[in-house]
Amino acid sequence: MIRIDDPDDPRIAAYRAVRERDVVGRGERFVAEGEVVLRLLLGDSSRHQAESVLIAESRVAGLEPLLGAAGHVPIYVASPAVMDAIVGFHIHRGVLAIGRRAPAEDAAALLARLPPRALVVALVGVSNHDNVGGVFRNAAAFGADAVLLDGASCDPLYRKAIRVSVGASLVTPFARGGSGWELLDALADAGFTTFALSPSGELTLEEARPAARTCVMLGAEGPGLPHALMARATTVRIPMAHGFDSLNVATTSGIALYRLARGA
Incomplete structure (x- = not known):
C-alpha cells in the first residue's frame, strides 16, 4: 500500500477532480466507487481491469482481504481530508478505483x-x-x-x-x-x-x-x-x-x- 499525503501527488492524478472529469469522459478509463463495486471490478467476472485503487485510511482494515487479492494493482491510501481534496468532494464511502475498459465491441x-x-x-x-x-x-x-x-x-x-x-x-x-x-x-x-x-x-x-x-x-x-x-x-x-x-x-x-x- 502506498501512502498519499499530498493531494497534488502525480501518482493519483487520475483521481483528481472526479466529478468534472466524469462530465467530459475519460477515454479508456473509468472511475468505480464503493466496496461492492470494487469487489466486482477485482473479481473474476469483471470484463474490465483495475488499474489502481484509492481508499481512505479508515477503510484499510475492513478491506484488507480484498486488497490482498488485488495482485499488482497499486493501492493508494490517504486520510479522508486528503482524499476529499484529491477528488473534489466528500467521498463518504472512502473507496475509489480507476478501471481500464475492455476492448469495445459492436x-x-x-x-x-x-x-x-x-x-x-x-x-x-x-x-x-x-x-x-x-x-x-x-x-x-x-x-x-x-x-x-x-x-x-x-x-x-x-x-x-x-x-x-x-x-x-x-x-x-x-x-x-x-x-x-x-x-x-x-x-x-x-x-x-x-x-x-x-x-x-x-x-x-x-x-x-x-x-x-x-x-x-x-x-x-x-x-x-x-x-x-x-x-x-x-x-x-x-x-x-x-x-x-x-x-x-x-x-x-x-x-x-x-x-x-x-x-x-
Missing part, C-alpha cells in the same frame, strides 16, 4: 457470440445515468445476456451509472454506438424478436410470448421510442391503473425482464 459482434437462447435489452436515447444503471442492475438480476445502447444513451461506465447498477455494468456484456435503427438491424440479422415497450403497445406484457432470442427495447422517459422505430418491432404495454400511463424506464425494464425471462 452490437453485431456481441449478438453473434450469444447462445441460441438469449435475452437482451436495447436502450435508445436513454441518457439518464440513474436509469441506465438501474437497467443494468435489472438485466443482471434477471439473467439478461447483454445490453445494447445507441450512441445517444449514457455510457454504462460513467461513475454514477456503475454505482447505481451496483457494479452490474462491469460484468454484463454491452455494446454502445450507432442509432436505434442500426440496433434493430443487428438484432434482426441475429434472429432476435424485438419487443418495443410503450404505453400504446398493441400487446400487453402478458400476451407477449418470448422467442428463443428475445430483445426488450426501451426509450427515454417522456419521448419514449420513435414511432418509426416501433413500427419495425412488436409493441408491448404494461397495463396500469386508470390515470397513469407510464413507468420509470428502469422499473419497466425490471417488470418486462422478469416476465420474459420466465418464458411465460
